[in-house]
Amino acid sequence: MSMKKAHIESNDSDRLFSSEKVDAILAGAMQEFLTNGYAATTMDRVTAAAGVSKTTVYSYFQDKEGLFAALIEKLAQEKCFLVHNGEFLQGEPRIVLRRLATNILDQIEQEPEFLSLIRLIIGESGRFPLLAKTFVYNIDKQALQRLSQYFTEHSELKLPDPEVAARIFMGTVVHFIIIQYMLHSQDILPMERDRLIDNLINLITINLSQTTSTNQYSGTRQKSPRRRRTTSGKFQMDYSSEPKQLRSIRLTDTAWEQLAELAEKNNLTRSEMIEIFAREGFSSNRTHS
Template sequence: MAQAKPGRSDRQLSPEKTAAILQGGMQEFLTRGYAATSMDRVAIAAKVSKATVYSHFQDKEGLFNALIRQLVNQKFQSIFGAEDEQLLHRDPQLVLREFANRILDVGQSEPQFLNFLRLIIGESGRFPQLARAFVRNIEQTTFRRICHYFTHCPHLHLADPEATARIFVGSLVHFMIVQEMLHGKDILPMERDRIIGTLIAMIVEGRSPAA
């Protein structure tokens, strides 16, 4: 069957229809996986025509990328409560603790985000473009701003701010994945405050809290 072509009247969707399509897409992807999801099923879930879905998102990959952008922006943009220049003048221990807690809060309080992350990891072998899109969006909304902070904060004197930013984010993401996705709470339990406190001490003071 030929793919539906966008009609002129469908090009400008209402916010309600856009939200319905994104919600329907999320539901289908999480239920069926990327490969088994079709735009037909998304249209049925969203209660709109297939032509409407195609006119706004072109294809399944476009819809998935839109979901990535929405999820990353919603969950990770909120990590930064202040503008970059304001953050530079605050105590770095307080700033980094807020960053860390907000990142880990996403994993503990947002099961949909973790389920979506599972989907991306699980499908990354067959559909590497999905993982690339996720990493690009994370880099734009989270890593880049943390790297900027490490580079310009006058209270920190880091030999390699970019590598330090990757260590900071990577440690927290690893902790989130192990604890929340791989049942680490039962196998390798550890309080988040220990991870956060040690990580910040190593970055800010170059030592462990017990030193």
């Protein structure tokens, strides 16, 4: 083996060993922070929990504050990976948003350690506001920025303020986590998670259901049940922007007027008259009481 190759393999081994040491230190720090709280945790305790020397700990982290920040950054990479993964945000908005909300709640339910850390940060935020800011910067801010960007890119949602929409979405999920999992209020304010997710998604995507729909048989836009009239009483066209070939297959204004008159004469709505025509056919002598 050449000296150069041996040197490269030695560096790779050192990097692997260093990574394992860092992981051990962070795991020990997590254990101590959750067990004793931030204030009572010392670097000596972390050293003992990690099973490494104090020199090793200080060679990677200068102080407890830096160690805690590194722990939050590591969690951000693990927990927010899916938000930053382009493939995770691919698909129809309703599917993507359901995937996102479900993933967040699954993490909370399946990883109680993460929930305990959030509880610790909130509890210590009064005395150590920098801890809370570190968490918000690395996790909340990153998630909100990515979600706001997603809403901005999907103009079909017609959200007036994507940044506010991102806060509404994430805020609803976070409030659910606080009430259900942190404040133990499932029996006081019961709410099924699927019900919450369904209605949250409906709220964010409501404009999708209000956009122009397509008739599966004719390929034309469904006409509004109530059409405006001009001052002379004639119906106004609501399809001026459509291609001519689509416009030509619509009922004419005259036909709509006649249908309205016939419906009024028989004390029916236009929809009811259309249903009768479709079911029984048209007869000029037909009367309806």
